[in-house]
């Protein structure tokens with residue numbers, strides 16, 4: 001019989017981490033960081049596993065809107081990275097997905113499957129922090145799920161907080177042609193106000209992989225935010241223009257912006 005090398009034996013004992021959103025930006029970074037750590041086997045979850053066969057050690061179907069798919073998706077996994085789906089901002093996300101319903105189903109399924117460590121990608125409760133002044137469903141909706149994660153009774157649980165992605169500036173917030181002929185942004189923001197926590201969303205993966213590897217330090221309900229920079233819009237524009245762009249920024253009223261004809265305009269405003 002062929003002797004098994006110690007590497008094979010170690011790799012057979014690697015624990016599985018199942019990653020929701022593995023084909024997207026947050027989950028994609030998590031998959032790559034887990035693979036780079038070499039400490040875990042990675043099960044990428046997707047609604048269309050057939051389209052992403054080589055993404056990870058295993059690619060398995062999971063649809064947060066179809067809870068019956070979640071049992072098999074989490075079976076045998078030591079850890080789960082969970083991110084939900086907010087519909088209104090990005091066309092990639094399902095319109096109007098119910099994050100509370102989806103997350104509750106996922107947390108329940110993970111607990112039933114015997115998952116030990118769940119990492120939930122949350123956001124701050126803007127409504128509570130602002131004393132009810134701001135209604136921001138894609139933040140507060142996620143914050144409300146924290147309690148469900150906490151009360152589920154996993155051996156370990158961790159909260160990670162994504163920043164405003166740098167990638168938004170070449171995606172949903174890509175510079176637009178302005179009336180004066182420049183390319184740039186017209187937003188309801190004081191351009192001098194340092195108010196944007198930004199970061200390269202791919203780097204969230206390192207935080208998640210680190211928390212799975214060190215649950216003693218980061219698996220007891222800690223909140224781990226990723227922040228690469230804390231910037232005003234003028235600083236963003238200056239940084240990009242130093243690289244050779246000629247972007248402009250114009251402050252517009254909240255009302256004008258909210259009425260703009262694109263999905264999520266009112267919420268961004």
Ligand SMILES: NC(=O)c1ccc[n+]([C@@H]2O[C@H](COP(=O)([O-])OP(=O)(O)OC[C@H]3O[C@@H](n4cnc5c(N)ncnc54)[C@H](OP(=O)(O)O)[C@@H]3O)[C@@H](O)[C@H]2O)c1
Pocket residue numbers: 020021022023024025026027045046047048062063064065083084085086090092093094123138162163164165168
């Ligand atoms: N943009 C920002 O600045 C920012 C900041 C903080 C937080 N966020 C939050 O980040 C989330 C989006 O994450 P992302 O940007 O990483 O996503 P993304 O790149 O837009 O990709 C979407 C991912 O969601 C998966 N997905 C969609 N519906 C699903 C469902 N019903 N069941 C299972 N998987 C589903 C897709 O997988 P398949 O298509 O393969 O199934 C895909 O992997 C949003 O909730 C948003 O609120 C965004």
